[in-house]
Amino acid sequence: ATVYGIVKQSQGFIFADSNPGDGATFDMYFPLAQAPSPAAAPATPSRPHCGHETILLVEDQTAVRMLLTQALSDYGYTLIEASSGQEALRLVAAAKTPIHILLTDVVMPQMTGPALAERLRQQWPSLRVLFMSGYAEGSVLPTFLAEPGTGFIQKPFLPTELAQKLRELLDSAK
Numbered sequence: 001a002t003v004y005g006i007v008k009q010s011q012g013f014i015f016a017d018s019n020p021g022d023g024a025t026f027d028m029y030f031p032l033a034q035a036p037s038p039a040a041a042p043a044t045p046s047r048p049h050c051g052h053e054t055i056l057l058v059e060d061q062t063a064v065r066m067l068l069t070q071a072l073s074d075y076g077y078t079l080i081e082a083s084s085g086q087e088a089l090r091l092v093a094a095a096k097t098p099i100h101i102l103l104t105d106v107v108m109p110q111m112t113g114p115a116l117a118e119r120l121r122q123q124w125p126s127l128r129v130l131f132m133s134g135y136a137e138g139s140v141l142p143t144f145l146a147e148p149g150t151g152f153i154q155k156p157f158l159p160t161e162l163a164q165k166l167r168e169l170l171d172s173a174k
Contacts, residue, residue, distance in 0.1 A: 085111025
């Protein structure tokens with residue numbers, strides 16, 4: 001389903017061919033794209049301002065969660081990690097420190113990121129939320145992103161891009 005979504009978002013096509021006992025073959029076709037000119041290459045982003053706030057990180061994939069925790073800790077943030085929405089709710093209830101922003105995957109088993117954000121905002125209406133997903137933002141969060149203090153970052157992303165997006169959302173609260 002993920003591959004199909006990526007192919008469709010890219011205006012491509014995917015064809016599957018399968019015969020019993022022979023496995024399956026998938027052919028993907030994408031529109032032809034021109035290479036960017038050397039002058040259009042993006043400059044190396046500067047290191048965004050570091051933070052000191054507490055982030056509630058909710059990501060069901062362990063490797064991704066560990067990578068994000070390390071990267072954001074390097075930027076000075078304090079992290080509370082959860083692998084599911086239910087675990088996040090338990091951790092928040094026991095937290096001794098205020099949570100400044102929720103960083104959550106959109107698509108997770110049992111409780112989605114938007115459902116978790118809605119539950120947390122019932123208790124803290126001004127909670128900042130940054131959604132992350134491998135799906136395009138328009139296909140997964142059309143109405144939720146209209147709320148103030150809410151942002152979206154497309155996976156995959158660089159740690160500097162994530163830190164910059166978090167900083168923008170956190171600073172918008174001031």
